[in-house]
Structures are given as structure tokens and as C-alpha cells.
Amino acid sequence: MDAVSELKSNRQFGLLVLPGDGIGPEIVDQALRIVAWFGDYLGVRFNIEQALVGGASIDEHGEPITETVMEKALRADAVLFGAVGGPKWDHLPRAVRPEMGILRLRKDLDLFANLRPAVNFPEIVGASSLRPELVDSIDIMIVRESTSGVYFGEPRGIKTDEKGLRSAVDTQAYSETEIERVCRAAFEIARRRGSRLCSVDKANVMETGVLWRSVVTEIGQEYADVELSHMYADNCAMQLLREPKQFDVIVTDNLFGDILSDEAAALSGSLGLLPSATLDMADPKRPRRALYEPIHGTAPDIAGKGIANPLASILSFGMCLEYSLNEPAAAGMLKQSINRALAQGLRTADIAVFGEEVVSGEAITDAILAGLDEVTAGTQKALQS
Numbered sequence: 001m002d003a004v005s006e007l008k009s010n011r012q013f014g015l016l017v018l019p020g021d022g023i024g025p026e027i028v029d030q031a032l033r034i035v036a037w038f039g040d041y042l043g044v045r046f047n048i049e050q051a052l053v054g055g056a057s058i059d060e061h062g063e064p065i066t067e068t069v070m071e072k073a074l075r076a077d078a079v080l081f082g083a084v085g086g087p088k089w090d091h092l093p094r095a096v097r098p099e100m101g102i103l104r105l106r107k108d109l110d111l112f113a114n115l116r117p118a119v120n121f122p123e124i125v126g127a128s129s130l131r132p133e134l135v136d137s138i139d140i141m142i143v144r145e146s147t148s149g150v151y152f153g154e155p156r157g158i159k160t161d162e163k164g165l166r167s168a169v170d171t172q173a174y175s176e177t178e179i180e181r182v183c184r185a186a187f188e189i190a191r192r193r194g195s196r197l198c199s200v201d202k203a204n205v206m207e208t209g210v211l212w213r214s215v216v217t218e219i220g221q222e223y224a225d226v227e228l229s230h231m232y233a234d235n236c237a238m239q240l241l242r243e244p245k246q247f248d249v250i251v252t253d254n255l256f257g258d259i260l261s262d263e264a265a266a267l268s269g270s271l272g273l274l275p276s277a278t279l280d281m282a283d284p285k286r287p288r289r290a291l292y293e294p295i296h297g298t299a300p301d302i303a304g305k306g307i308a309n310p311l312a313s314i315l316s317f318g319m320c321l322e323y324s325l326n327e328p329a330a331a332g333m334l335k336q337s338i339n340r341a342l343a344q345g346l347r348t349a350d351i352a353v354f355g356e357e358v359v360s361g362e363a364i365t366d367a368i369l370a371g372l373d374e375v376t377a378g379t380q381k382a383l384q385s
């Protein structure tokens with residue numbers, strides 16, 4: 001064994017798997033089959049531990065995430081997350097709802113840069129509600145701030161006055177440091193892609209927007225090679241539908257990022273296709289802390305039927321290959337195998353257009369695994385000859 005393969009075969013990677021609720025467990029199960037395949041292929045030993053989060057954790061422990069699970073997450077090399085929430089827990093007060101599980105992970109692990117790619121899969125361009133020529137080669141990366149803003153700002157709450165009338169308050173607050181670090185992450189990403197960054201805010205209405213715009217403009221001076229533009233969030237919502245190909249990288253706050261990333265996902269044809277990576281600060285002295293999750297939710301109406309699309313979860317592991325394991329070529333192989341499965345006509349219900357046969361999440365994963373086997377068999381053959 002040469003030195004490189006020996007080093008590879010000694011690699012250990014702690015992966016904390018939090019399937020969550022609804023379709024979370026079934027899509028994560030399929031993603032874990034892909035994890036196992038790449039473990040063998042790359043010679044990485046994935047130390048996988050599974051735990052409860054969201055409604056599943058509320059049912060068992062009375063809270064959306066326990067301290068024990070938080071500690072495991074802090075120690076893991078990465079977290080592979082499914083989805084949380086569902087009608088069963090909708091009546092609960094906000095502080096103990098399933099969603100607090102993911103919000104606490106983002107906050108306490110300081111995962112402030114939420115990367116949400118919106119790409120088009122050529123084989124299923126017809127699944128998008130937009131005309132094919134508008135979406136056929138979109139490749140947008142939304143960088144959403146994910147530890148601050150209105151999601152976490154204080155004060156917040158609902159109170160009742162002496163007349164019995166209720167009022168509610170949320171606070172949108174951003175510090176310069178919080179804006180700076182996510183914008184830097186976005187500039188770095190733009191630099192490695194199409195070198196265009198569009199910063200999205202509501203500087204015409206919000207103080208946080210004014211500060212956001214001024215900080216990103218200042219930092220932009222250090223990234224002269226990246227073309228920086230600004231857009232109001234409402235206009236961006238419209239431009240994403242009007243001419244999505246104008247965008248390369250978008251950076252925005254927590255709430256606008258939540259909304260715009262769902263909208264951008266629809267360009268691909270289905271929320272069931274799109275992954276995300278949520279990262280902390282890059283530090284050359286240690287591996288980046290990271291959480292990988294599909295951007296879709298728990299889809300309780302189809303949970304447990306085996307029909308959910310596992311591609312977003314599988315592609316989330318693909319982002320783990322890229323960002324945590326530093327294996328972009330492996331991530332590329334995975335994407336290729338997904339395209340191959342789609343080219344063979346395999347469609348889960350969410351991406352099938354009228355008349356197309358629908359297959360289970362397991363069947364599409366089988367096809368991806370077969371594709372991966374075929375690619376590696378081909379490489380070995382080429383090496384032998």
C-alpha cells in the first residue's frame with residue numbers, strides 16, 4: 001500500500017445522524033447507503049451514531065434536542081440531519097417545538113453560513129414550473145446567514161395588555177461581526193465560482209439592511225476580483241423567477257435566505273432535490289464544523305410510504321464529501337450517478353411529470369449505487385488494461 005492510500009485507509013470520520021420526523025428517517029436511511037459506499041471507496045471509516053431530534057425527541061425526552069445529543073453534535077466531525085416538525089407537535093409553544101432542535105444546533109455550533117445551492121438537473125428540466133430555457137442551466141448558490149437575525153433577536157414574545165389585547169414582537173438584529181463573517185464566506189465561495197456576488201437586503205426600509213449593505217460594501221474592497229451587486233429582497237424574489245440565470249452567488253440574512261432558498265429550489269423542479277451545508281468559520285488549525293441537511297421539510301402527508309425523494313439527503317452527503325472530507329471528485333461522481341439514474345427515467349413522485357412511472361426512494365438509490373459501482377468498475381478496468 002502506498003503512503004497516500006495508507007493515509008486514506010486510516011481516516012476516521014465521526015458522523016452524527018439525526019433523522020428527525022416525517023420523511024426524515026426514510027430519506028436519511030437511503031443517504032446512509034451512499035455513505036457506506038463512499039466509506040469503502042475512499043477508505044474512510046465513518047463512525048456513525050444515530051440520535052433523536054425534533055418531534056421524535058419531544059416524544060421520548062420531552063424536548064426537541066437533549067444536552068447529550070448537543071454534546072455528541074459538538075464532538076462529531078459532521079451532522080447529517082433529516083427534517084423536523086409535523087402537525088402532531090404544532091400546538092406546542094415555540095420554545096419547545098421540534099424546529100428548536102435545528103435552530104439550537106445552528107446557534108450552539110455557531111454554524112453561521114448556510115449554503116443552499118439551486119441547480120438544474122438537465123434530465124428533469126420539465127419538472128420546473130418555469131419554461132425550460134429559463135432554468136436549463138441555473139447554478140445559484142444562496143449563502144444564508146443562519147445564527148442571527150429575526151430568528152434569534154431579543155426581545156421577542158407575545159404579551160397581553162390590561163384590556164386583554166395581545167401583541168407580539170420579534171427583533172431583527174445584526175452585529176457588524178455577524179454580517180462580516182457570512183459575507184466573507186460568500187465572497188470566498190463566489191471567488192471559486194463565477195465571481196459574482198449579489199447581496200440581498202431591505203436597506204430601503206430596515207436599519208439592519210443599511211448596516212448589511214455598508215458592511216458588505218466595505219469588505220467587497222478586499223475582493224476586487226468579485227463583482228458585487230446589491231438587490232432589495234422583494235426585487236430578488238421577482239428576479240429569481242424572471243431571469244434566474246443572472247445569479248451566481250447570493251448572500252442574505254436568515255429570514256430572506258429562508259424564503260428565497262425555497263423559491264430558488266422550486267426552479268430546480270422540486271424541493272426534494274436540494275441539499276444544504278451549514279458551516280462554521282474556516283480555521284486551518286482544525287476541521288470545519290458542519291451540518292448537512294436537505295432544505296425540504298418533513299412532508300408528513302407522505303411519510304412512511306417509501307415514496308419520498310431521497311436525492312436532497314443524498315446530495316447533502318455529497319456536500320459533506322466536498323466541504324468536510326475535501327473530496328470534490330467523489331462528490332462529482334455522486335452527482336454524475338444521480339444524473340445517470342434520472343437519465344434512466346427513474347422518478348420519485350415529486351419530480352415525475354404526467355404519465356411518467358413513479359418509483360420508490362429505495363429504487364432510485366439502488367440505481368445510484370449501481371451507477372457508482374459501474375463507474376468504479378470502469379476505472380479499474382481502464383487501470384488494468
Ligand code: IPM
Nearest residue numbers: 084085099100102103258295
Ligand atoms: C429551513 C427550515 C427551518 C428554518 C425551520 C424548520 C426552522 O425552514 O431550514 O429552511 O426556518 O430555518
Ligand code: MG
Nearest residue numbers: 258259262295
Ligand atoms: Mg425554510
